[in-house]
Amino acid sequence: MADGLPEPVLEVLPTDLTPYKAGNTGIDYVHTFDSGRSGPHLVVNALMHGNEFCGMTAVTRLLDLEIRPLHGKLTLSFANVAAYNRFDPENPFGSRQIDRDMNRVWDADTLANDTESHEAARAREMLPVFKAADGLLDIHSTSNPVHPMLCYTWLPKSRDLAEHIGYPLHHIVSSERLHQGPMLFEYDGFSDRNRPATAILVECGQHFARKSGDVALFTALKFLDYYEVLDKEFVARNMPDVAASEPPTVYLASEVVSAKTAEFRYVHPLLGFEEFAQGDLVARDGDEEIRAPYDRCTVIMPRRQPVQGGEVVTLAQRLT
Ligand SMILES: [Zn+2]
The missing domain is CATH 3.40.630.10 (Zn peptidases)
Structure with a gap:
């Protein structure tokens, strides 16, 4: 694809x-x-x-x-x-x-x-x-x-x-x-x-x-x-058998990034839940760089094919 x-x-x-x-x-x-x-x-x-x-x-x-x-x-x-x-x-x-x-x-x-x-x-x-x-x-x-x-x-x-x-x-x-x-x-x-x-x-x-x-x-x-x-x-x-006994991992969403240009590209293909350190490059949007604003910055539900003007990905900090 x-x-x-x-x-x-x-x-x-x-x-x-x-x-x-x-x-x-x-x-x-x-x-x-x-x-x-x-x-x-x-x-x-x-x-x-x-x-x-x-x-x-x-x-x-x-x-x-x-x-x-x-x-x-x-x-x-x-x-x-x-x-x-x-x-x-x-x-x-x-x-x-x-x-x-x-x-x-x-x-x-x-x-x-x-x-x-x-x-x-x-x-x-x-x-x-x-x-x-x-x-x-x-x-x-x-x-x-x-x-x-x-x-x-x-x-x-x-x-x-x-x-x-x-x-x-x-x-x-x-x-x-x-x-x-x-x-x-x-x-x-x-x-x-x-x-x-x-x-x-x-x-x-x-x-x-x-x-x-x-x-x-x-x-x-x-x-x-x-x-x-x-x-x-x-x-x-x-009840289907899907339960697990570990405590949840909590992520605090801080931002939903939208694509300003038609040239929005992730730094590499992202599935979701990849974690970035503060300052790491996550994506480029035309000339603009999207960098992780904090440590343990996790990408949530990256859109497969970004559309100009549309939401692309949620950035969230892993709290636990
Ligand atoms: Zn839905």
């Missing part, structure tokens, strides 16, 4: 989601189950990006298992099915989105001002679900085959949830918004330390790897278990 990285193996391909379209909420591909008892409203969301199949694997599995909460409400959703339906095995990275990145639209201004894109329209349609969530798990995957990771705002409520989930072992935390647009886990009360609603994003591994689906299902069950809304036997019976 032109970026010097291997072509992905397509172990998982899309399945037909039409049977899951009608749902029971009036919003396509959104299913809510109400226990009839008081308790949190929890949301597990898949397919924010159309070619990230692990969330589809986990959420279809939970629906097929007829999962039901013992307390509160549970919503299972597929976000960008229109992009998912465009998957082309000849161009597996091409169906992330239709018009724009759906995980960069999550604030009131963006949602109100973007009247053109498919993603903003779908986000507005789904917003009542996410606004009502006391807990949210947003399931994603990565272009490159790297370790799974949890991404969240560096607040005690999200840290508690992440530590309970216990795997993946890489935690990417941020103390402010760094991307070109706000992500769902940063939306409104999720980023407010004085409000209880909590959101976390999981990157389960490579988009098309079978194991990523196991990581997604594991994370979803552990997320729901944190709130003690599931029958313990149901959790034990369906």
Whole structure:
């Protein structure tokens, strides 16, 4: 491939989601189950990006298992099915989105001002679900085959949830918004330390790897278990065997680098989690050098083929 990285193996391909379209909420591909008892409203969301199949694997599995909460409400959703339906095995990275990145639209201004894109329209349609969530798990995957990771705002409520989930072992935390647009886990009360609603994003591994689906299902069950809304036997019976017992490695994200020119080049092909010492050259962007601003500077999710004006890579300092 032109970026010097291997072509992905397509172990998982899309399945037909039409049977899951009608749902029971009036919003396509959104299913809510109400226990009839008081308790949190929890949301597990898949397919924010159309070619990230692990969330589809986990959420279809939970629906097929007829999962039901013992307390509160549970919503299972597929976000960008229109992009998912465009998957082309000849161009597996091409169906992330239709018009724009759906995980960069999550604030009131963006949602109100973007009247053109498919993603903003779908986000507005789904917003009542996410606004009502006391807990949210947003399931994603990565272009490159790297370790799974949890991404969240560096607040005690999200840290508690992440530590309970216990795997993946890489935690990417941020103390402010760094991307070109706000992500769902940063939306409104999720980023407010004085409000209880909590959101976390999981990157389960490579988009098309079978194991990523196991990581997604594991994370979803552990997320729901944190709130003690599931029958313990149901959790034990369906929990994939991916857990590890080591403590997580925590990375504090400081910057999301965007490509200013069409000549953005990494110093060598990067998969993700490569570490640089302070001052080391990471990339060149035309005439500009991108150097590591501190020691233990780790590159997170480098884009395979940088696009001028687009986000390329997150820089984060390894804290542990
Ligand atoms: Zn994603």
